[in-house]
Amino acid sequence: MSNNAPIGMFDSGIGGLTIAKALMQRLPQESLCYLGDTAHMPYGDKSPERLKEYAVGITKRLMDLGCKAVVVACNSASSNALDEVRAVAGPEVPVIDVVSPVVDWAVSHNPCGEFALIGTRATVQSGLYDRLFSAKGGKVTSLATPLLASAIEEGFHNGTISKAVVEAYFADGWAAEKDAMLLACTHYPLVKDEICAQLPSQVVVVDTPAIVSERAAKVLSERGARASAKTQSDRFEVTDWTQAFADGAAHILGTSVDLFEVPWSEIQ
Amino acid sequence: MSNNAPIGMFDSGIGGLTIAKALMQRLPQESLCYLGDTAHMPYGDKSPERLKEYAVGITKRLMDLGCKAVVVACNSASSNALDEVRAVAGPEVPVIDVVSPVVDWAVSHNPCGEFALIGTRATVQSGLYDRLFSAKGGKVTSLATPLLASAIEEGFHNGTISKAVVEAYFADGWAAEKDAMLLACTHYPLVKDEICAQLPSQVVVVDTPAIVSERAAKVLSERGARASAKTQSDRFEVTDWTQAFADGAAHILGTSVDLFEVPWSEIQ
Numbered sequence: 382m383s384n385n386a387p388i389g390m391f392d393s394g395i396g397g398l399t400i401a402k403a404l405m406q407r408l409p410q411e412s413l414c415y416l417g418d419t420a421h422m423p424y425g426d427k428s429p430e431r432l433k434e435y436a437v438g439i440t441k442r443l444m445d446l447g448c449k450a451v452v453v454a455c456n457s458a459s460s461n462a463l464d465e466v467r468a469v470a471g472p473e474v475p476v477i478d479v480v481s482p483v484v485d486w487a488v489s490h491n492p493c494g495e496f497a498l499i500g501t502r503a504t505v506q507s508g509l510y511d512r513l514f515s516a517k518g519g520k521v522t523s524l525a526t527p528l529l530a531s532a533i534e535e536g537f538h539n540g541t542i543s544k545a546v547v548e549a550y551f552a553d554g555w556a557a558e559k560d561a562m563l564l565a566c567t568h569y570p571l572v573k574d575e576i577c578a579q580l581p582s583q584v585v586v587v588d589t590p591a592i593v594s595e596r597a598a599k600v601l602s603e604r605g606a607r608a609s610a611k612t613q614s615d616r617f618e619v620t621d622w623t624q625a626f627a628d629g630a631a632h633i634l635g636t637s638v639d640l641f642e643v644p645w646s647e648i649q
Numbered sequence: 650m651s652n653n654a655p656i657g658m659f660d661s662g663i664g665g666l667t668i669a670k671a672l673m674q675r676l677p678q679e680s681l682c683y684l685g686d687t688a689h690m691p692y693g694d695k696s697p698e699r700l701k702e703y704a705v706g707i708t709k710r711l712m713d714l715g716c717k718a719v720v721v722a723c724n725s726a727s728s729n730a731l732d733e734v735r736a737v738a739g740p741e742v743p744v745i746d747v748v749s750p751v752v753d754w755a756v757s758h759n760p761c762g763e764f765a766l767i768g769t770r771a772t773v774q775s776g777l778y779d780r781l782f783s784a785k786g787g788k789v790t791s792l793a794t795p796l797l798a799s800a801i802e803e804g805f806h807n808g809t810i811s812k813a814v815v816e817a818y819f820a821d822g823w824a825a826e827k828d829a830m831l832l833a834c835t836h837y838p839l840v841k842d843e844i845c846a847q848l849p850s851q852v853v854v855v856d857t858p859a860i861v862s863e864r865a866a867k868v869l870s871e872r873g874a875r876a877s878a879k880t881q882s883d884r885f886e887v888t889d890w891t892q893a894f895a896d897g898a899a900h901i902l903g904t905s906v907d908l909f910e911v912p913w914s915e916i917q
Contacts, residue, residue: 420699421688426802431688431889434914502893527893528810531799535694541820542796545813552809621699625770646702649914 382449382473384605385612387412388597389448391439393424394534395629396568397454400479402634403590404452405615407598410608413615414446415454420620420645423530424457425501425566432503436462438648440469446616449606452477452597456500456565460507475600482596483563483589484513496521497556497584499576500565501530510565522559526550530568534629543572551579561585571633620645650717650741652873653880655680656865657716659707661692662802663897664836665722668747670902671858672720673883675866678876681883682714683722688888688913691798692725693769693834700771704730706916708737714884717874720745720865724768724833728775743868750864751831751857752781764789765824765852767844768833769798778833790827794818798836802897811840819847829853839901888913 388404390397394417401415416439418424424432436458443451451470453459458466459478467476487496498510498521505525514521532546556562562584564570570590577586601607615638619626622642631637656672658665662685669683684707686692692700704726711719719738721727726734727746735744755764766778766789773793782789800814824830830852832838838858845854869875883906887894890910899905 420695422694423799426690426891426893427688428889428891431912434912528796528800528803528814531691531803532796532814535796535799541817542814545817546796546800546810549809549813621696623694623696625694644699644702646917 384449385412385608385610386447386449387414387613387616388450388452389414389416389443389446390452390454391416391418391443391458392455392567393418393422393457395626395633396530396533396566398630398633399567399570399590400452400454400593403594404597407594410611412608412611412613414443414448415615415617416442417619417626419623419626422534423501424455425503425527425530427457427503429461429503429507432458432461433465437465437469438645440466442643442648444469444474448474450475450477450597450601452593454479454567456480456567457503460504460509475604477593477597477600479567479589479593480509481513482592483587484510484517484519486592487561487563487587488514488517488519491560492518494519494560495558496561496563497559498523498563498565499526499529499550499569501525502527504565521563524550524555529572530566533568533571534625544575547572547575547579556584557581559584561587563587564589617641618643620648652717653680653876653878654715654717655682655881655884656718656720657682657684657711657714658720658722659684659686659711659726660723660835661686661690661725663894663901664798664801664834666898666901667835667838667858668720668722668861671862672865675862678879680876680879680881682711682716683883683885684710685887685894687891687894690802691769692723693771693795693798695725695771697729697771697775700726700729701733705733705737706913708734710911710916712737712742716742718743718745718865718869720861722747722835724748724835725771728772728777743872745861745865745868747835747857747861748777749781750860751855752778752785752787754860755829755831755855756782756785756787759828760786762787762828763826764829764831765827766791766831766833767794767797767818767837769793770795772833792818792823797840798834801836801839802893812843815840815843815847824852825849827852829855831855832857885909886911888916
């Protein structure tokens with residue numbers, strides 16, 4: 382496979398674009414194929430079985446598009462469907478998830494730290510973060526904040542709503558004594574300021590997109606698979622075209638994008 | 650078709666159960682088949698094309714189950730896919746939507762009234778309420794409150810979140826001068842108290858489930874299709890089984906229900 386082939390990425394909606402933006406900055410010579418599975422958005426409340434089904438279909442699509450790597454830019458999918466993505470991608474195509482790089486980073490930077498984590502119900506219920514932290518001797522306290530991704534998909538242009546939701550989830554001070562907060566959903570960096578405002582200043586909010594893009598760079602370098610130059614435009618696909626996604630993508634990436642609809646019925 | 654055949658109903662999630670509950674009270678001798686399309690939940694941000702596709706599949710499923718009528722217990726689907734539901738149901742199977750009964754009721758009870766309406770983006774953008782009110786000489790002001798259905802699906806057991814979302818949507822007092830508020834999403838009756846608390850006491854909050862169940866009773870009676878006795882248990886299906894739906898259904902209906910999963914891949 383050519384080193385100039387694109388990196389495939391997916392999420393249920395716009396959240397994974399926070400990872401895409403970090404990748405564009407860290408690896409400007411790489412081309413991206415981003416798929417937002419908006420027909421099934423949000424992923425955070427879907428069952429593990431559905432998440433596996435969607436991840437398999439999307440990975441096949443990314444393989445059809447000739448991607449040289451897959452970034453699972455969604456914590457719900459990373460926590461529930463990583464084995465399925467790897468099985469479809471095969472041994473030649475590296476798969477980068479958004480969970481293990483962050484756990485590795487957290488434990489290596491603060492081995493005795495007490496970590497707080499917020500994520501979707503699907504992510505928290507999977508128990509993957511707990512298992513990975515536990516295996517490295519780290520401690521994490523998780524809270525499912527199921528409405529936050531929807532609040533961000535809906536209203537991050539209008540801070541009122543997402544601010545109200547963030548405040549409600551942190552109202553009882555459960556995270557105030559921790560050393561660091563992990564944003565275990567790729568949507569959450571979009572309300573990082575609102576989250577920081579609810580936490581004492583000593584609580585470090587971990588920058589997931591930067592950590593994941595660094596891991597992607599490392600994985601590609603180890604395989605000698607880095608692109609030498611950007612040879613094609615980034616491609617953005619959704620399973621349901623909506624103006625809300627187009628507006629959100631333009632807001633996050635700082636530029637409007639051509640957005641192609643590929644209905645789920647063509648992906649299965 | 651037998652009068653004792655069930656009434657089919659659908660929504661994306663638990664919201665339509667507010668209609669189901671009203672139907673059970675108004676027509677206790679009828680049996681229900683309820684389908685929650687949780688794999689595609691929420692409907693409020695889906696495109697009209699997807700809503701039509703989902704409504705067609707679900708109506709076929711309800712016809713396969715032998716339903717004698719279809720209640721489209723979702724404003725987003727009623728506003729965007731009613732023709733498609735009627736086409737699948739055919740002339741022998743009456744289709745009851747949740748939009749026209751409420752507009753008829755509102756204009757007949759207060760012909761000079763100024764109405765406020767909150768609904769999903771899909772409902773408000775369809776313009777159906779505007780057209781129906783306009784045709785009857787009524788006036789309505791609509792606001793899309795896209796996060797509210799998700800907030801209710803997620804957190805109506807824990808009022809903090811939905812209360813924060815309701816407060817944020819009404820913060821600027823846009824509805825305070827109206828005569829009545831239409832809850833144009835079948836989820837919203839679940840936070841009726843929180844909505845009432847944000848409105849002056851002279852603003853009547855219209856009881857959609859009661860109006861729709863009355864319309865269903867009228868339509869069945871006109872066709873001589875009322876059941877004489879309840880001969881089968883109500884059936885509840887979802888396209889993605891989750892504990893959250895099971896808990897929500899039990900909370901709304903006041904009793905736990907057997908919940909069957911019928912994946913979308915078997916419905917198409």
